[in-house]
Amino acid sequence: AIQLTQSPSSLSASVGDRVTITCRASQDVSNALVWYQQKPGKPPKFLIYDASSLESGVPSRFSGSGSGTDFTLTISSLQSEDFATYYCQQFNDYPLSFGGGTKVEI
């Protein structure tokens, strides 16, 4: 099974900061990686697919990059509504798997 390791597990940031979250896969997943945002008590929100394609309606301050085993999610200028937990997920092979999450706090 493919393991996804996110780092950091949590971070503190301020409005306007540039934030980068890393997701490392235990084996090559090509570009079969997506990102979600989750706020407490809510289901996840789909942000980015195929490692770098922005889902419709997602603000352009979010971007994704990477391929193979190393991926990043970047928020170019953090807004108050971006404080949440972020997850990566691979769909290159079954079983599908998620990273452990990165909590972005004030």
Place this chain on the structure above:
Amino acid sequence: EVQLVESGGNIIQPGRSLRLSCTGSGFKFGDFGMSWVRQAPGKGLEWVGFIRAESYGGTTEYAASVQGRFTISRDDSKSIVYLQMSGLQTEDTGVYYCTTDRAYSSSWFDNWGQGTLVTVSS
């Protein structure tokens, strides 16, 4: 607008069985694969399993942690996907979400229900 509504969550003793349902609306249900994803309290997300569209045989894939205990099925005439859970363990406690998926191969989850809580406890 795509809507997914899960139901059936409950407090249940270890070893017992429970069936969750997810009713979809606002989209052509039969054209989509459907997945279940769960989240233990205060923990991350875990993919549970996937059912293909009937046009691809309605076959299923499961996480190793639930293989042989959980079964996903669908009734396209009612736009419902089910998660039959048996031999429940305390580790199965969590919120269970259903999601839309691609017809043949599970990929990403762009539509989620609000989830239903399953608590396995004696």
